[in-house]
Every structure is written in structure tokens, then in C-alpha cells.
Amino acid sequence: MKSLKITIALLLTAMLLACAGNDELDGLTADSGEQQMYDQAQRYLRNRNFSLAVRGLQLLESRYPFGRYAEQAQLELIYAHYGAYEHEAAVEAADRFIRLHPQHPSVDYAYYMKGLAAYAGNTDLFARFLPTDVSSRDTTHAREAFAEFSQLVSRFPGSPYAADAKARMVYLRNLLARHEITVANYYFRRGAYLAAANRGRYVVENFQRTPAVADGLAVMAQGYIMLGMNDLARDATDILALNFPDYPALDDDGNLSSDYSLEEGQQRSWLNRATFGLFDPPEIPQFDTREQYE
Known part of the structure; x- marks a missing residue:
């Protein structure tokens, strides 16, 4: 019981800190330069402040939709959403990137992140801290993730993410069978x-x-x-x-x-x-x- 109270207290503290940190983007505005916006978004990503990274990257893309960092911002937005536990938003961002840039050299990364986000969408807040039998949970997201990783492996067999995707497919297949x-x-x-x-x-x-x-x-x-x-x-x-x-x-x-x-x-x-x-x-x-x- 004591450990559970400590866990809840830590979660509440983290949420309060996140809310406090979302009040501003360290002085960034729509009038800030493209390079300044991109550099600030990178700092947020390095510091794992994903919520602010999302806002910074969205601001960058809206202000400079055809700038030199526009495509990169769209790609990094997928990871920022994923890091912020916004898994549905990460999947949507990945879909958007794949639709807009099907021939992009890093489109395989979008497929890979889409698979990660699809599976992580089945994990609720307390499941990250409390042990659960994943085979007893709904497998919809697991099936979606398996399909996304399968697309990555079939379309981009030489991708640096293919090996990890294959390993995750083995795990997901075992999970679906156990379910x-x-x-x-x-x-x-x-x-x-x-x-x-x-x-x-x-x-x-x-x-x-x-x-x-x-x-x-x-x-x-x-x-x-x-x-x-x-x-x-x-x-x-x-x-x-x-x-x-x-x-x-x-x-x-x-x-x-x-x-x-x-x-x-x-x-x-x-x-x-x-x-x-x-x-x-x-x-x-x-x-x-x-x-x-x-």
C-alpha cells in the first residue's frame, strides 16, 4: 500500500510539472526565425520534454510550411508524440508523413514508429508501473502493430529498423497466440x-x-x-x-x-x-x- 501511494504521488508530481512546463515555449513566437525554432525544438527533444517539443515542432511547421526544416519537423513530430505518450497522435503523424512523402529516404522510420505507437496504444498509465498479464488484454493494437511492422519488413527489407521490427513481430505473434x-x-x-x-x-x-x-x-x-x-x-x-x-x-x-x-x-x-x-x-x-x- 505504501509503495502504491508513493507511485501515485510521483505521477501527480510529474503531471503538475508537465502542466507548469507547458505554459510557454521559452520565448518562441510565430515571429521567431526558422533556425531558432528548430534549434529550440531539438533542445526539447534532447531534454525529453516531449510535450514542448510537440508544440515547438507544430509551431515551426505552421510558420514555415515550405522551409528547409518542414519535412524534418514532420518526421520528428512522430517521435515527439510517441515520447509524450500521445500514441494515436503519433500514428496520425506517421500516416501523414507517409502520405505526403512516400519516397522520402526516411519513410521507413515513419513505418517503424507507426508500429511502435500502435502497440504502445494498448498500454494505459498504470500498466507502466503495475505488473499485468498482457495476454489477457485486448489485442487490437497488437494486431495493428504487427501489420505495420510487416509492411516495413516487406517494403524496406534493407532498412536499419527491419531487424528490430522482425524481433517485435516474433514477440507480437507469440502474444497473439497466447491470448x-x-x-x-x-x-x-x-x-x-x-x-x-x-x-x-x-x-x-x-x-x-x-x-x-x-x-x-x-x-x-x-x-x-x-x-x-x-x-x-x-x-x-x-x-x-x-x-x-x-x-x-x-x-x-x-x-x-x-x-x-x-x-x-x-x-x-x-x-x-x-x-x-x-x-x-x-x-x-x-x-x-x-x-x-x-
């Missing part, structure tokens, strides 16, 4: 076994070579067992045992252990059925082998 397993585990608790099995199958079919595939096969096997689809359950279990013989839910004979193979009637109480899975969820072990396979 499907998280949802499948939720469906198991609700007694929605077909929906759970379909999530597992989606992982196996669309996220091959990710650590979540093992859990995807186990989810399929468990879901089909609960639905009485024994042939499909056997196929999923055999593939799981062949590719992941050390999977913790498998017994020595390569079958799902008894804890994972109870019949539906033994799993769901009358209260769980009456409330459509909202209360008294069935005690099915959750499939989560991140520590083993990631």
Missing part, C-alpha cells in the same frame, strides 16, 4: 467447450512455431473430451504427445492425465449451468506452459 489460449481457458471456466476447442485449433493452424502450440493442442484435446468427440480428442492428444512428449498434462502412456479428462457432468455444477457459466466455474486445470516452452 487465444487465455481466452480458451476462460471458455473452459464458462463451460463453453466447443468455443475453447476452436480457439486451440486456431492457434495450431495459424500460429505454428509459437510456444503456445503445445497448449493449443492440449486445449483441443480437452475440449473434444468434454464434448464426447473421442476420435478428435485422440488425434489431438497423439499429435501433442508426438511433438511435446514432456507436456505436463500427459501421463506416461501419452494420454491426458485424469485431472484433464473428466466428463462434462462431473465438471459443471447446477449453479454453473443455471448461470451460463458465470458462477461456480468447473475446476478444470488451466493450460499455461509459458514457463516451460517460452
